Amino acid sequence: MPDFADSTTTELERKLVPLRWAALAETVTYCILFFFWVTGNRTGRLLMGSTHGMIFLAFAAMVLGVRADMGWSWRYVITVLVLGPIGSVMVYSRLRSEGVPTTI
Secondary structure: OHHHOOOOOOHHHHHHHHHHHHHHHHHHHHHHHHHHHHHOOHHHHHHHHHHHHHHHHHHHHHHHHHHHHHOOOHHHHHHHHHHOHHHHHHHHHHHHHHOOOOOO
């Protein structure tokens, strides 16, 4: 990989940056979608629903992609995916507090 030849970061560290952004975007799009749902804005709900759905699928794929390297259990991953925006906040805060696991 010539792009990362001089980089001191690991592949996992490079994967976690977009995962943090996806977790944040998942929660924000859900909140906007909820606003459109409460106000009864059908057009906003349809547009934001599809946007939120695509971001959620990307978030889910990223979580599944880093699960083994991060040492996350299947129980944690399933909980995160079922809880949706609350789960993405859980992932975001866990990434901020724990970071990349060190290998011994």
